[in-house]
Amino acid sequence: MSIADALRVSPGAETNAVAGRAAVLSSSGGSFSIEEITLQKPRGDEILVKVAGVGVCHTDVVCRDGFPMPMPVVLGHEGAGVVEAVGAGVTRIKPGDHVILSFDSCGACPNCARSAPSYCYNFMPANFGAVRMADGSTPMNAADGHPINARFFGQSSFATHLIARERNAVPVPADAPLEILGPLGCGIQTGAGSILNSLKVGRGDAVAIFGAGAVGLSGVMAARIAEAAHIVVIEPNPSRRDMALEFGATAVIDPKAVEDVVAAVKAAGPGGVSHALDTTGIPAVIGGAFQCLLPNGMLGLVGMPPPDAAFPANIMDMLVRGVGVKAFVEGDSDPEIFIPQLVKYHLEGKLPFDRLIRRYSLDQINEAFEDTISGRAIKPVLIL
Ligand SMILES: [Zn+2]
Ligand SMILES: [Zn+2]
Numbered sequence: 001m002s003i004a005d006a007l008r009v010s011p012g013a014e015t016n017a018v019a020g021r022a023a024v025l026s027s028s029g030g031s032f033s034i035e036e037i038t039l040q041k042p043r044g045d046e047i048l049v050k051v052a053g054v055g056v057c058h059t060d061v062v063c064r065d066g067f068p069m070p071m072p073v074v075l076g077h078e079g080a081g082v083v084e085a086v087g088a089g090v091t092r093i094k095p096g097d098h099v100i101l102s103f104d105s106c107g108a109c110p111n112c113a114r115s116a117p118s119y120c121y122n123f124m125p126a127n128f129g130a131v132r133m134a135d136g137s138t139p140m141n142a143a144d145g146h147p148i149n150a151r152f153f154g155q156s157s158f159a160t161h162l163i164a165r166e167r168n169a170v171p172v173p174a175d176a177p178l179e180i181l182g183p184l185g186c187g188i189q190t191g192a193g194s195i196l197n198s199l200k201v202g203r204g205d206a207v208a209i210f211g212a213g214a215v216g217l218s219g220v221m222a223a224r225i226a227e228a229a230h231i232v233v234i235e236p237n238p239s240r241r242d243m244a245l246e247f248g249a250t251a252v253i254d255p256k257a258v259e260d261v262v263a264a265v266k267a268a269g270p271g272g273v274s275h276a277l278d279t280t281g282i283p284a285v286i287g288g289a290f291q292c293l294l295p296n297g298m299l300g301l302v303g304m305p306p307p308d309a310a311f312p313a314n315i316m317d318m319l320v321r322g323v324g325v326k327a328f329v330e331g332d333s334d335p336e337i338f339i340p341q342l343v344k345y346h347l348e349g350k351l352p353f354d355r356l357i358r359r360y361s362l363d364q365i366n367e368a369f370e371d372t373i374s375g376r377a378i379k380p381v382l383i384l
Pocket of ligand 1 (some may be wrong): 105106107108109110111112117119120121122
């Protein structure tokens with residue numbers, strides 16, 4: 001151990017509350033190694049959670065493979081579990097509560113104040129900093145005492161235990177299937193929220209959804225909940241097109257089998273669509289989605305584009321039809337309000353997101369990531 005490393009060793013092992021295991025990432029583009037860790041006791045507004053299950057989201061892949069992260073780090077941002085202890089300042093949550101962890105936000109900026117925490121002015125440091133915003137510290141240590149950055153999305157849930165904040169934890173009923181609920185905190189919330197909260201799709205509307213991964217298929221389920229008249233799904237994978245039909249799509253299009261995707265979408269809807277959602281991030285697909293819009297239509301963007309991609313549309317074309325485009329973060333959700341609604345839809349059978357899930361153990365995390373990238377799994381969930 002170098003002197004610099006020795007100085008980083010955290011003092012005060014007596015403050016450690018719990019020992020567990022976590023999937024630790026030590027270098028960008030590397031693989032995860034399962035390591036023994038300790039977590040400190042929860043501070044003022046923090047809670048200690050024993051993880052029941054955690055989803056793998058595309059953002060985890062991006063952060064493993066190149067997005068700048070402070071190493072070593074524990075990723076994971078679709079956790080669900082049981083609260084084991086709470087800090088002195090926690091008022092809403094108590095030990096024994098079942099919670100879904102969602103994204104973190106500052107709670108003090110204008111957008112947090114107006115119940116739009118996904119547009120928190122401090123969203124980047126709160127979620128991608130992987131340390132406590134207040135003082136840059138982390139609640140996790142390796143067996144030898146080295147700090148491990150473990151506040152990714154306010155949770156770092158690829159672990160048996162985590163420290164979150166009361167602010168990014170949402171209590172859920174004890175009769176809901178806790179181990180698979182984590183994806184409601186990000187991927188499913190993003191798909192369903194984009195349709196219900198952001199685009200505000202309503203009865204009789206025509207919607208096109210580009211890409212039928214976990215986000216797109218959640219959007220299909222939500223469009224059916226909204227009673228859209230036309231739900232058109234564009235997806236090259238045949239089994240995903242079949243799922244889209246089962247979840248409520250009124251038409252599916254294989255973009256590789258038709259000459260003109262825009263014409264096919266217009267034919268499947270009433271001459272176009274009032275709302276479109278792109279989950280692919282592919283510039284050519286986004287350009288096509290934009291052309292499918294009826295006058296006064298709106299296109300929402302949630303897919304991760306190449307870093308240097310520009311928006312592929314003509315401004316005059318936008319002006320004459322009066323159409324709009326907006327990037328949506330986390331489906332415009334206020335998790336405290338929207339996640340209980342999603343749980344209710346699921347328990348009523350209207351949001352069968354469980355059918356998207358493939359189960360893995362924590363030890364199989366590297367396999368789960370490969371299956372996310374290859375498309376073999378729509379929504380991997382690590383069951384603890
Ligand atoms: Zn904020
Ligand atoms: Zn996510």
